[in-house]
Amino acid sequence: MKRIYLDHGATTPMHPQVLEAMLPFFGQVFGNPSSIHSFGREARRALEESREKTALALGAAPGEIIFTSGGTEADNLAIQGVAEALSGKGRHLITSAIEHHAVLDTFKALSKKGFEVTLLPVDRYGMVDPDDLVSALRDDTILVSVMMANNEIGTLQPIEELSRICREKGVYFHTDAVQAIGNIPVNLKELPVDLLSLSAHKFYGPKGVGALFVRRGTKLGKLFFGGGQEKKQRPGTENLPGIVGLAKAIELAVVDIPGKAAAMAALRDRLIGSLLEQIEEVQLNGHPVQRLPGNVNVSIKYVEGEGLLLDLDLKGIAASSGSACTSGSLEPSHVLMACGLDHQTAHGSLRLTLGHNNTAEDVDYAVEIIKGSVARLREMSLLYKNYRRKNDNPQTGEEETSCITKK
Numbered sequence: 001m002k003r004i005y006l007d008h009g010a011t012t013p014m015h016p017q018v019l020e021a022m023l024p025f026f027g028q029v030f031g032n033p034s035s036i037h038s039f040g041r042e043a044r045r046a047l048e049e050s051r052e053k054t055a056l057a058l059g060a061a062p063g064e065i066i067f068t069s070g071g072t073e074a075d076n077l078a079i080q081g082v083a084e085a086l087s088g089k090g091r092h093l094i095t096s097a098i099e100h101h102a103v104l105d106t107f108k109a110l111s112k113k114g115f116e117v118t119l120l121p122v123d124r125y126g127m128v129d130p131d132d133l134v135s136a137l138r139d140d141t142i143l144v145s146v147m148m149a150n151n152e153i154g155t156l157q158p159i160e161e162l163s164r165i166c167r168e169k170g171v172y173f174h175t176d177a178v179q180a181i182g183n184i185p186v187n188l189k190e191l192p193v194d195l196l197s198l199s200a201h202k203f204y205g206p207k208g209v210g211a212l213f214v215r216r217g218t219k220l221g222k223l224f225f226g227g228g229q230e231k232k233q234r235p236g237t238e239n240l241p242g243i244v245g246l247a248k249a250i251e252l253a254v255v256d257i258p259g260k261a262a263a264m265a266a267l268r269d270r271l272i273g274s275l276l277e278q279i280e281e282v283q284l285n286g287h288p289v290q291r292l293p294g295n296v297n298v299s300i301k302y303v304e305g306e307g308l309l310l311d312l313d314l315k316g317i318a319a320s321s322g323s324a325c326t327s328g329s330l331e332p333s334h335v336l337m338a339c340g341l342d343h344q345t346a347h348g349s350l351r352l353t354l355g356h357n358n359t360a361e362d363v364d365y366a367v368e369i370i371k372g373s374v375a376r377l378r379e380m381s382l383l384y385k386n387y388r389r390k391n392d393n394p395q396t397g398e399e400e401t402s403c404i405t406k407k
């Protein structure tokens with residue numbers, strides 16, 4: 001059976017050059033970077049070269065990169081680390097309502113430890129209003145964290161403006177850039193963020209490795225205690241194969257971002273256009289323009305998202321509803337709810353995230369399959385039958401008009 005992977009927001013396949021770069025570090029180069037002998041020095045050299053490559057790709061200095069076990073740890077280290085380091089200065093924290101759970105749940109945990117957390121709302125496209133940030137800032141605010149690109153709906157936040165507001169007030173600004181790296185240019189020489197999280201497996205690198213950018217001079221506590229690795233900020237023997245893979249992946253990811261993003265956005269718009277045109281009662285979630293080049297998120301009325309996903313999987317289409325972490329639960333996506341969707345519409349959401357290997361043929365094939373699945377599922381839906389009846393005989397229809405419009 002033909003299988004098409006449209007879930008690059010959950011994870012990406014490793015780039016062959018990344019795998020190639022990593023292989024020696026599972027074999028002959030096995031030394032501990034902290035050892036002083038030649039085996040250790042060889043490993044240390046690879047570690048520091050990886051740090052330099054990673055820093056270069058971001059416009060950072062090597063000393064500003066801390067390798068972690070992934071995006072979740074980077075988010076935790078940034079948020080818990082600042083909360084700990086600055087708790088004497090203030091106990092007020094600000095984040096947005098649509099963050100990834102790695103951020104949101106960390107703030108939730110801190111709110112149980114005596115910190116006060118303000119959640120910034122978003123508009124119906126999932127966008128934070130910088131004026132809301134200005135109003136939320138207080139004298140005791142110590143950290144603001146707003147993601148660069150949303151993992152469910154792809155909305156890109158005005159990070160430049162938000163971070164500038166914080167810089168002017170002397171408040172630390174963290175951004176979860178896990179979805180952004182490789183999709184939108186990030187230059188930390190110009191962007192006034194203090195902390196930035198990334199994760200290798202979201203940009204064609206290995207799983208279980210990420211990094212936190214910590215701008216020089218930023219005060220930060222730590223999560224773990226142990227050895228002196230990563231300037232004592234993140235002790236534990238380094239995951240050298242993973243770190244080498246991350247460095248290779250980010251080096252490749254930042255080559256010609258505008259070119260790659262334009263090609264992917266064209267595919268994305270082809271997919272969005274086809275879904276909206278060929279299936280009735282479909283709405284696009286997220287921002288129509290300010291969105292990740294590979295992100296499509298639609299709500300398909302009279303269809304239950306999880307049911308659609310299972311049916312698509314049987315036919316070889318790998319997609320997702322909301323985020324991978326919340327699928328399986330019956331809670332509607334907190335992101336879609338924050339955008340003001342009702343429960344039913346939020347439950348009918350389908351996320352399709354494109355990657356560099358996807359083609360126009362993949363997109364057209366997926367649309368055909370989705371069309372078939374939606375038609376079959378709707379045949380079994382009483383709500384849909386009612387809708388059809390009212391739509392076909394408008395004079396007898398009493399139901400108020402749907403808030404979902406087919407564009």
Ligand SMILES: *Cc1c(COP(=O)(O)O)cnc(C)c1O
Pocket residue numbers: 009010069070071072073075100102147149150151176178179199200201202208209210
């Ligand atoms: C995937 C993801 C994370 C978590 O990264 P892991 O490396 O899987 O722990 C955090 N934030 C966002 C926005 C993500 O998409």
